[in-house]
Amino acid sequence: MKTFKLFLFYFTVMSTVMFFTRCTLNDDLAKITNSLDSLQVMVGTPQFNTSVHLEFIDAKTNEPISDKNVLVSIEGRDAAFVYNNLGSRQATYTSIWGMLDLIIDPHKADPISMSTNPIEFQITSTLDGYVSATNTVFISQEGNQTVTIPMINLNNPPDGFFIAEKEISVTVNEDGSLSEDVVVDFSATGPTGMKKVKGESASENIVPVLTIPKGAKFWGQSPTGSEGIINKYTSLKVKVEKVNFPTDGAFKPYSFRYAYTGYFLEYGSTRFTIMATVPTVSAPPLTYDVLWTVQKVLTGNLGITLFLPQNFINPETNAIIKENDIISRVIFAYGETSILKEKQEVVKKINGKLAITSEFNPGSYGFHWSQSWGYLIPTCGHTGPKFTITSDPDITESVNFSVQVFHNKRKIPKGWGQLGSDPNVFQQVSFIQLPSTLVDVVFSAKGPFKFFPDTFSLDNPYENKIYTVNIKKDPSNTEWVSLNLDIELASESKNLVIKPSTNIYYYSSVINSSIRVVNGKASFYVNKGIDYFLQVPYGSSGASGLLKVEDDTPTTYKVTFTPQMNANSNNKSEVIFVPKTDNNEITIKYRVVIPDNLFKQF
Amino acid sequence: MRKLTIIFFVFIYILNISAQIQNQSDNSDNNASSNKSSSFGLAVGISASTNGLGGNLTASLNDKFALRLGYEALDLSFSNAFVYNQGDFNFDVSPAFKAGxxxxxxxxxxxxxxYISAGVMVTDFQLSAKIMSADPxxxxxIEYSPDDMGEMNIAVGPLNKIAPYAGIGFGRNISRDKRLAMSFELGAYHTGSYVVDLSxxxxxxxxxxxxxxxxxxxxxxxxxxxxxxxxxxxIKLGVSYRILK
Structure with missing residues (x-):
């Protein structure tokens, strides 16, 4: 019995040991090693939750300026927070395909602080043959804010745009100060010496008259903008670029929203600027737009007279302007986030026309390039209509939509957006108040959805009124396919896969919109049989391609993608066939394998 | 490995001798009280094993069969235990091990x-590692701190949380005649397979x-x-105290 117990004891011990040692161990370990070798690690790219998408369009045709590169510089209080979408900060950015994506340093884009203290910076866009445009951007919440910048082509300006240039002789004292008053009248039919006039007559519009008083000195602007060098000038080239105030009631948003009017006093290679700008001011703290501003560097008073059109609406009284009305002169000082009323000017009749005359002493305010003065003009951008969008409970996905504004049946690009899963949002549309203004606001959804109502006719777009629009699913519309996109960039030999987070912009004959890609994934709707041009700007370059989804057989879709990575690519189409589903949903995985040396740059 | 094997068998040999001594002692006790009853009993015990430290309650139905209910736990974590270098990047690796x-x-x-044992365990087993960039x-x-970049977690866990167990033991988990008892046990749980999870x-x-x-x-x-x-x-060592005879 004792021998049996000992045998049983050793048997069980050895069995246990043998249990863990099998002859297939090496093979099994090899299998595991192989699987581990093929293990892939996904790495995302930073998600920039606060960004600005700039779109440059021709102010007359409203077409994107896609074949030219607009140079963009960023200035202003929070300019240091701004980078391109590769996270690179440059003195000048270059657009691609008529667009440029800028991002805010995620460490600086705190939603809470932005809501009370918006991020603010100025965008100056320049392009040969076009009028430079300066826009002020305010960001008070997260999201990709689209800023459309109409650029005025000097050789094909929009109606209402006026450009004049003249050269005048002046006499100066030994210290460089003017020995007599200089009066420059910029009306198209004004004094002799006009070198170039383009665009409409300014006779019925705001006509500036610039007075440079005796004793004024001109300063060369130093890099710091605080002081300069006094020179003696005996000749001044005076140039005005001005956007007329619309007199025919036509809605011309570019006239005031995005373009600018400016004076340039030039001599040799030195440019003195006395600018009258019409910046885009859309920050919540601002309640008015600025008709024109003065930015300059000189000593002595500068006098500017503005002749007003007959239908000018006085923002103080909200009525058509008349003699002896009061208009507030405002100052938008550097570092301020709101316009301050500085002085009240009286409207007078000069030569039978209503005008306001102001004298400025720019030097008394100190010198800073972004300090500006102006008058309030009536807009209703912040007090006008608001649209509350509600949705049926069965809508759980994000809905892309567009808002278009028509004035007298003329379409005005107004933008688009995306409703989140909680679509109770306010979509605000801005208008300039004009007599007899009548506008239609049209909503359209991108996908099997429909707005009810989809059109609002506003007799008085200045009225501060809330409109409600409801969005519903439209199951009868089977032309839309829900496309789930899965993009990844894989290294050739390493087990590393990049899942990008970016914005894709897509255009077609019927819609344009944007897609937010997060960790390589995005969902959006496409219309069957229509070519979609997809563009992904990265800094000053980017990737693009054509996408088309078609019915193939009763059970399959044919999806064609033609990448257009660069001008030298052969644009070879890739075609895949995917099965149809009951909910019209397809998923496409697009994997780009990148050589290791290129991948390293990521 | 060879040394470990030798130590293992020496350990088993010592336990064997110990068991024989205890056996002889028990036999002496049995001779001294040959009519003593050895049926139902209850013992509380503590254990140290590859599943951690724990406690158990053992009920003997008779001399041959006993039921053990218990809980063991092992929870170890090592913050930034080592740095893994991948090209130009260094990653802090913080492994953690949980069992029981x-x-x-x-x-x-x-x-x-x-004795031989069979049963089930609702296992908490998980071997994991948190991987974070060591440097910004x-x-x-734009500079991103390790916190800005986030972390990657790799975990190895059981396919089945409820795992069958089989083992062989020396000594006793509940003494037959005395108060104190000791045991040494070898066994294994089978969870179906290990599964890897990445997040x-x-x-x-x-x-x-x-x-x-x-x-x-x-x-x-x-x-x-x-x-x-x-x-x-x-691998388990246990000590128990019989509270009911």
């Missing part, structure tokens, strides 16, 4: 101090997306195809 769980085990005493990185001109946050968030886990799925299929995958070995 609730168990219910039947012991069948083949001999007075030799700059993308473009992440922020820049590594995509790793947690099932659509991106094809390579993980392949690895798990491989593991499922290996018969010994999912076996968790148990």
């Amino acid at each position: 769980g609730l168990y219910a085990i039947f012991d069948w005493y083949l001999l007075k101090s030799l 990185i700059t993308i473009g001109e 992440g946050t922020k820049l590594f968030e995509a790793n947690g997306d099932p659509a991106n886990q094809q390579s993980i799925t392949n690895l798990n299929e491989t593991l499922k195809g290996i018969s010994w995958s999912g076996i968790y070995p148990v």
Whole structure:
């Protein structure tokens, strides 16, 4: 019995040991090693939750300026927070395909602080043959804010745009100060010496008259903008670029929203600027737009007279302007986030026309390039209509939509957006108040959805009124396919896969919109049989391609993608066939394998 | 490895001698009280094993069979235990190990101090590692701290949380005639197989997306195809005190 117990004891011990040692161990370990070798690690790219998408369009045709590169510089209080979408900060950015994506340093884009203290910076866009445009951007919440910048082509300006240039002789004292008053009248039919006039007559519009008083000195602007060098000038080239105030009631948003009017006093290679700008001011703290501003560097008073059109609406009284009305002169000082009323000017009749005359002493305010003065003009951008969008409970996905504004049946690009899963949002549309203004606001959804109502006719777009629009699913519309996109960039030999987070912009004959890609994934709707041009700007370059989804057989879709990575690519189409589903949903995985040396740059 | 094997068998040999001595002692006791009853009993015990430290309650139905209910736990974590270098990047790796769980085990005493066991455990087993960048990185001109970038977590866990157990033991988990008893046990749980799970946050968030886990799925299929995958070995020492005779 004792021998049996000992045998049983050793048997069980050895069995246990043998249990863990099998002859297939090496093979099994090899299998595991192989699987581990093929293990892939996904790495995302930073998600920039606060960004600005700039779109440059021709102010007359409203077409994107896609074949030219607009140079963009960023200035202003929070300019240091701004980078391109590769996270690179440059003195000048270059657009691609008529667009440029800028991002805010995620460490600086705190939603809470932005809501009370918006991020603010100025965008100056320049392009040969076009009028430079300066826009002020305010960001008070997260999201990709689209800023459309109409650029005025000097050789094909929009109606209402006026450009004049003249050269005048002046006499100066030994210290460089003017020995007599200089009066420059910029009306198209004004004094002799006009070198170039383009665009409409300014006779019925705001006509500036610039007075440079005796004793004024001109300063060369130093890099710091605080002081300069006094020179003696005996000749001044005076140039005005001005956007007329619309007199025919036509809605011309570019006239005031995005373009600018400016004076340039030039001599040799030195440019003195006395600018009258019409910046885009859309920050919540601002309640008015600025008709024109003065930015300059000189000593002595500068006098500017503005002749007003007959239908000018006085923002103080909200009525058509008349003699002896009061208009507030405002100052938008550097570092301020709101316009301050500085002085009240009286409207007078000069030569039978209503005008306001102001004298400025720019030097008394100190010198800073972004300090500006102006008058309030009536807009209703912040007090006008608001649209509350509600949705049926069965809508759980994000809905892309567009808002278009028509004035007298003329379409005005107004933008688009995306409703989140909680679509109770306010979509605000801005208008300039004009007599007899009548506008239609049209909503359209991108996908099997429909707005009810989809059109609002506003007799008085200045009225501060809330409109409600409801969005519903439209199951009868089977032309839309829900496309789930899965993009990844894989290294050739390493087990590393990049899942990008970016914005894709897509255009077609019927819609344009944007897609937010997060960790390589995005969902959006496409219309069957229509070519979609997809563009992904990265800094000053980017990737693009054509996408088309078609019915193939009763059970399959044919999806064609033609990448257009660069001008030298052969644009070879890739075609895949995917099965149809009951909910019209397809998923496409697009994997780009990148050589290791290129991948390293990521 | 060879040394470990020698130590293992020496340890088993010593226990064997110990068991024989105890056996002889028990036999003497038995001779002294040959008519003593040895049926139902209850003991509380503590244990130290590859599943951690724990406690148990053992009920003997008779001299041959006993039921053990217990809980063991092992929870170890090592913050930034080592740095993993991958090209130009350094990653801090913080491994963690968790084992143990609730168990219910039947012991069948083949001999007075030799038993085989079978039962189940609701296992808490998990071997994991948190991987974070060791240094800030700059993308473009924006610097991202390790916290900005997030972390990646790789975890190896059981396919089945409820795992069958089998083992062999020396000594007793409840003394037959005395108050105190000791045991040494070898065994294993089988969880079906081990499965690997990968997840992440922020820049590594995509790793947690099932659509991106094809390579993980392949690895798990491989593991499922290996018969010994999912076996968790148990080496246990136990001491018990019989509270009911």
